[in-house]
Amino acid sequence: MIPPLYAILSPDIFPGSLDDWARRLAAAGVQLIQFRDKHSSSVQLLAASRRLASLAAELQFRLIINDRADIAFLSGASGVHVGQDDLPIEAARKICGPGALIGISTHNLGQLRAAAATSADYIAVGPIFPTSTKQNPDPVVGLDFIREARSLTTKPLVAIGGITAERAAEVYAAGADSVAVASDLATAPDLPFRISAFLRAAAP
Numbered sequence: 001m002i003p004p005l006y007a008i009l010s011p012d013i014f015p016g017s018l019d020d021w022a023r024r025l026a027a028a029g030v031q032l033i034q035f036r037d038k039h040s041s042s043v044q045l046l047a048a049s050r051r052l053a054s055l056a057a058e059l060q061f062r063l064i065i066n067d068r069a070d071i072a073f074l075s076g077a078s079g080v081h082v083g084q085d086d087l088p089i090e091a092a093r094k095i096c097g098p099g100a101l102i103g104i105s106t107h108n109l110g111q112l113r114a115a116a117a118t119s120a121d122y123i124a125v126g127p128i129f130p131t132s133t134k135q136n137p138d139p140v141v142g143l144d145f146i147r148e149a150r151s152l153t154t155k156p157l158v159a160i161g162g163i164t165a166e167r168a169a170e171v172y173a174a175g176a177d178s179v180a181v182a183s184d185l186a187t188a189p190d191l192p193f194r195i196s197a198f199l200r201a202a203a204p
Helices: 018-027 042-059 069-075 089-096 109-116 141-154 165-172 191-201
Strands: 005-009 030-037 062-065 081-082 101-105 122-125 158-161 180-181
Touching: 005 018, 005 042, 005 062, 005 191, 018 042, 018 062, 018 191, 030 180, 042 062, 042 069, 042 158, 042 180, 062 069, 069 089, 081 089, 081 158, 081 165, 089 101, 089 141, 101 109, 109 122, 141 158, 141 165, 165 191
Parallel strands: 005 030, 005 180, 030 062, 062 081, 081 101, 101 122, 122 158, 158 180
Antiparallel strands: none
């Protein structure tokens, strides 16, 4: 089961200590955090992932590592999230183990159908709205893509891309099980209130 709020923790977006941010997110009710760092060396990435995995065990949230199945396994994280240019799902699962939580990003229906035929635990779809958190983002797919994706798979869908608390309700209503959020959390003047807004939007 994927919780309704999927926080993406990245040094490009969250200023200061990521460990402190992880503590704040968990204290405010976040149960799943993806660690995304596109710039650090493998040594730095492993060290940071191990620290976050230790916090995850302490604070009872699940930690997902972006892109790197090897780092996910070595750090003791709950799983890995792969993109279209990363290791295939089944290869990632061989590295991380059968109990790992593994997700994959998709940006069109062909990719979604292919992902649905794998052992992926969830499928990310997007970008739903324009986003500034990625360099060279894929074309915006909109809410209709969530509706189409929902008709094609029973796997949990994680919507990503430009989602704010104000727009979350329409994303859930379109068929998303969860929303992946970075900037809207990093810039929130009141983080617990912002997180509660997402969780309220997810409630039926």
